Amino acid sequence: MSSTQLAAASNAAVYASMVTLTFAMVSFAISFASGRRRVAVVAPAPVEINSSGSTAVLTKSAVLTTSAGGAPPDDQTGRRSANIGMSLTWLGFVLLLAGVVLRGVWAGRVPWGNMYEFSITAALGILGVFLLISLRRDVRWLGLFIVIPALLTLGLAVTVLYTEAAQLVPALKSYWLIIHVSAAIICSGAFTLAAATAGLALVQSRAERRGKSGLARVPSAEKLRTLTYRILAFAFPLWTFAVVAGAIWAENAWGRYWGWDPKETWAFITWVIYAAYLHARSTVGWRGDRASWVAIAGWAAFIINYFGVNIFINSLHSYSGV
Amino acid sequence: MSKQAPTLPPMGALGFLRFTWRQLTSMKTALILLFLLAIASVPGSIFPQRGNNPLRVNEWIADSQTFGPVFDAFGFFDVYSSPWFAAVYLLLFISLIGCVLPRTKVHWRAMFAPPPPAPRNLLRLPESMSFEVSAPADEVLARGRKYLSGRRWRLLVAENSVAAEKGYLRETGNLLFHFSLILILVAIALGGLFGWKGNVIVRTGQGFSNTLTQYDAWGGGRFTGASRLSPFAFTLDKFNVEFDRSEAQRGSPKLFEADVTYRGSPGAAAENARIEVNIPLEIDGAKVFLVGHGYAPHFVVRDAGGEITFDDTVVFLPQDGNFTSTGVVKIPDSDPRLGFQGIFVPTAASNNLRGPISTFPGPDDPAVFMSAWRGDLGLDNGAPQSVYRLDTAAMEQIGIVALRQGQTWTLPDGSGSIAFTGFERWASFQIAYDPGKEVALLGAVLAISGLLLSLFIRRRRVWITATTNSEGVTVVHLAGLARIESADLPGELELIRGAVSDLPDTASATSTNETREQK
Numbered sequence: 001m002s003s004t005q006l007a008a009a010s011n012a013a014v015y016a017s018m019v020t021l022t023f024a025m026v027s028f029a030i031s032f033a034s035g036r037r038r039v040a041v042v043a044p045a046p047v048e049i050n051s052s053g054s055t056a057v058l059t060k061s062a063v064l065t066t067s068a069g070g071a072p073p074d075d076q077t078g079r080r081s082a083n084i085g086m087s088l089t090w091l092g093f094v095l096l097l098a099g100v101v102l103r104g105v106w107a108g109r110v111p112w113g114n115m116y117e118f119s120i121t122a123a124l125g126i127l128g129v130f131l132l133i134s135l136r137r138d139v140r141w142l143g144l145f146i147v148i149p150a151l152l153t154l155g156l157a158v159t160v161l162y163t164e165a166a167q168l169v170p171a172l173k174s175y176w177l178i179i180h181v182s183a184a185i186i187c188s189g190a191f192t193l194a195a196a197t198a199g200l201a202l203v204q205s206r207a208e209r210r211g212k213s214g215l216a217r218v219p220s221a222e223k224l225r226t227l228t229y230r231i232l233a234f235a236f237p238l239w240t241f242a243v244v245a246g247a248i249w250a251e252n253a254w255g256r257y258w259g260w261d262p263k264e265t266w267a268f269i270t271w272v273i274y275a276a277y278l279h280a281r282s283t284v285g286w287r288g289d290r291a292s293w294v295a296i297a298g299w300a301a302f303i304i305n306y307f308g309v310n311i312f313i314n315s316l317h318s319y320s321g322v
Numbered sequence: 323m324s325k326q327a328p329t330l331p332p333m334g335a336l337g338f339l340r341f342t343w344r345q346l347t348s349m350k351t352a353l354i355l356l357f358l359l360a361i362a363s364v365p366g367s368i369f370p371q372r373g374n375n376p377l378r379v380n381e382w383i384a385d386s387q388t389f390g391p392v393f394d395a396f397g398f399f400d401v402y403s404s405p406w407f408a409a410v411y412l413l414l415f416i417s418l419i420g421c422v423l424p425r426t427k428v429h430w431r432a433m434f435a436p437p438p439p440a441p442r443n444l445l446r447l448p449e450s451m452s453f454e455v456s457a458p459a460d461e462v463l464a465r466g467r468k469y470l471s472g473r474r475w476r477l478l479v480a481e482n483s484v485a486a487e488k489g490y491l492r493e494t495g496n497l498l499f500h501f502s503l504i505l506i507l508v509a510i511a512l513g514g515l516f517g518w519k520g521n522v523i524v525r526t527g528q529g530f531s532n533t534l535t536q537y538d539a540w541g542g543g544r545f546t547g548a549s550r551l552s553p554f555a556f557t558l559d560k561f562n563v564e565f566d567r568s569e570a571q572r573g574s575p576k577l578f579e580a581d582v583t584y585r586g587s588p589g590a591a592a593e594n595a596r597i598e599v600n601i602p603l604e605i606d607g608a609k610v611f612l613v614g615h616g617y618a619p620h621f622v623v624r625d626a627g628g629e630i631t632f633d634d635t636v637v638f639l640p641q642d643g644n645f646t647s648t649g650v651v652k653i654p655d656s657d658p659r660l661g662f663q664g665i666f667v668p669t670a671a672s673n674n675l676r677g678p679i680s681t682f683p684g685p686d687d688p689a690v691f692m693s694a695w696r697g698d699l700g701l702d703n704g705a706p707q708s709v710y711r712l713d714t715a716a717m718e719q720i721g722i723v724a725l726r727q728g729q730t731w732t733l734p735d736g737s738g739s740i741a742f743t744g745f746e747r748w749a750s751f752q753i754a755y756d757p758g759k760e761v762a763l764l765g766a767v768l769a770i771s772g773l774l775l776s777l778f779i780r781r782r783r784v785w786i787t788a789t790t791n792s793e794g795v796t797v798v799h800l801a802g803l804a805r806i807e808s809a810d811l812p813g814e815l816e817l818i819r820g821a822v823s824d825l826p827d828t829a830s831a832t833s834t835n836e837t838r839e840q841k
Contacts, residue, residue: 164569164571166566166568166571166574167566167571167574167576169574169575170575170576170577170578170598170599170600171599171600173599173600174600176600233777233778234777236773236777237770237773237774237777240766240769240770240773241770244763244766244767244770247762247766248763249600251759252600252601252602253599253600253611254611254613254752255519255602255609255611255613255752255753255754256519256754256756257756257759257762257763258510259373259374260366260371260373260374260401260402261374262366262367265363265364265366265367266367268363269360269363269364272356272359272360272363273356273357273360275356276353276356276357276360279349279352279353279356280353282349283349283350283353285350286350286353301360309367313367313368
């Protein structure tokens with residue numbers, strides 16, 4: 001393939017992925033909405049039935065109703081559209097992977113030379129971490145909240161951040177680029193996922209406090225909090241590694257391993273907030289909603305670091321081209 | 323009836339200290355200090371910092387007459403060396419030490435203590451099971467011991483029970499992580515006290531030797547003296563630079579590298595090396611980094627009598643990505659004294675509407691725009707002056723002209739001439755010595771290892787009891803307890819159950835089931 005063909009193929013794959021993910025989003029939204037209606041119509045008592053089998057408040061009578069009368073039409077619709085959403089998310093992931101790989105082939109290097117490339121890879125990371133978890137447990141309820149940030153990231157990438165592929169500036173020519181950036185990108189996926197589960201935990205816990213059943217198909221607040229912890233327990237050491245790898249690279253490139261450059265500062269702030277999250281999980285009075293808020297704050301710091309520092313603040317990392 | 327105030331025991335000075343210490347080392351305080359640390363770090367990313375960009379700090383203060391000095395007084399331009407920032411992290415570290423030391427003591431004891439004996443009723447535990455085995459109780463317990471000790475569980479064996487615990491490395495990892503953070507802090511302090519860092523601009527063909535006077539900027543720790551600098555020297559032989567000419571990224575750098583000849587000490591043999599952006603040169607523990615580059619146009623200045631008063635290259639500092647560069651030439655020895663302000667453009671713009679500006683960073687069409695001045699250069703009062711700035715307060719402008727390479731400008735007032743004969747390149751180097759960096763790396767590696775242990779190892783206990791009932795059948799109770807909620811515990815109990823059960827029977831039963839399913 002010629003260079004222009006590669007470029008066109010990469011862009012086409014990214015756009016195709018966005019279209020697919022839009023349909024995935026619609027499917028997840030239908031599933032989400034149908035679940036809501038079902039709770040309102042069929043279950044007058046604060047009972048939540050979850051198609052996936054994970055139930056917040058499960059009473060025997062509720063199970064009997066479902067098994068005796070078969071799944072109500074709405075629930076079937078919900079389950080089916082959630083499954084369609086999952087399939088479309090897989091397809092979107094594969095298309096986006098093709099887009100990222102083609103971009104790398106076109107540029108003749110790892111596709112992490114500018115913000116457009118970071119962003120499409122970050123969206124890939126968000127979807128990838130989600131799909132990885134989906135292999136081990138049923139997280140179809142999370143689909144809507146994963147596809148939306150992935151689509152937003154891609155939307156920003158193709159509209160605002162798009163740049164033609166070019167050579168890496170000398171400062172980025174180092175194998176540390178691969179180590180440091182790949183770790184950070186996986187973290188971006190995990191942090192986004194954890195922020196989504198933490199946000200849902202807040203919604204569920206609010207509903208539970210009021211004695212309501214909360215969002216249908218979505219697990220209980222406690223289960224969501226545990227999932228958030230699991231994701232962050234995986235992401236925190238990886239983030240530590242990403243920061244340390246960045247420090248080693250900085251020592252090699254700029255002559256100091258830490259210089260409080262705005263990018264480094266916000267990476268540190270993100271790290272400290274997630275460290276606070278882990279402490280909050282084992283502090284009385286903080287385990288619940290407060291810890292969820294801390295997880296969301298950590299994600300906010302990460303996002304500020306990614307968009308804010310690259311675009312608005314004059315930093316040594318500004319070469320990562322907008 | 324009046325309520326009597328509750329009488330509290332007097333606290334006393336020691337009691338107060340103990341109270342303060344407990345508060346400081348509590349998890350809640352640590353949590354709050356962590357949040358404070360995060361918040362305290364923010365201003366340093368918003369305000370320019372002296373350590374990174376002293377010029378912008380001065381501009382900021384000059385631009386904002388009212389707030390500039392106030393912010394400055396509160397250390398907003400030196401956030402990370404300000405007392406309030408230090409207060410937060412020092413308190414955090416005191417809290418950390420106060421938390422970690424007692425836990426180390428507890429953990430040390432636990433490492434040598436046997437696991438707690440089996441509770442009376444195992445089946446009350448959330449993860450438990452009961453089953454019958456035909457083998458005698460002793461045999462069952464022996465199988466359990468063998469299985470568990472083979473998998474490195476710690477055991478406490480009683481008459482008809484086995485207690486086992488595993489996952490001590492979780493707490494070991496947790497403590498290791500926190501101690502590693504202290505190690506990193508020590509490493510930073512080491513670097514701060516004994517390290518140094520300097521910047522120098524070297525023109526092609528020129529040399530540099532590692533003494534304080536040769537640096538353009540230098541900063542060292544409390545215990546770094548000029549005498550401690552190792553006596554190496556290097557010469558910049560050649561500076562290679564290439565810029566992208568493609569449409570998309572026109573002008574972005576593709577390569578820059580400096581070829582140098584260096585000596586570790588004055589008598590040592592000369593060696594050649596190439597310094598690139600990510601590849602510093604290490605000499606005697608110090609690292610030489612290539613951090614920037616630019617142009618140094620060459621001028622020849624003659625006085626009214628045609629006598630050469632200046633013949634050298636002059637470092638011009640780049641002002642934009644296309645290397646529109648500014649610099650000055652001062653001739654204090656001529657009569658009248660002369661000064662030139664110059665703008666060097668490697669590729670001159672075709673139209674001059676926007677003033678002298680470069681359109682490409684490479685030297686496709688180099689030109690200088692010179693403004694000549696005569697009068698008092700301000701050098702006599704002894705005040706230090708920047709070599710990049712001409713103080714024109716007591717000077718009078720003679721004229722302005724654009725010069726291409728090889729052109730000479732005869733000054734209109736007859737006081738001499740200036741010729742632009744060519745240009746060299748210069749490279750700027752940062753030379754740094756940080757004795758703490760290896761320690762910091764060790765701390766970071768240990769911290770990550772500790773973190774992985776503390777987040778992924780599960781501490782859990784398992785108990786097995788075996789008793790023979792009235793019918794002569796062995797009844798086994800098996801229970802487990804995980805300190806943190808763990809999804810794997812049921813599976814682990816299932817494995818232990820398999821190990822203590824009548825092995826041949828269960829094995830054959832499973833295999834027949836499987837064959838049946840396959841059919």
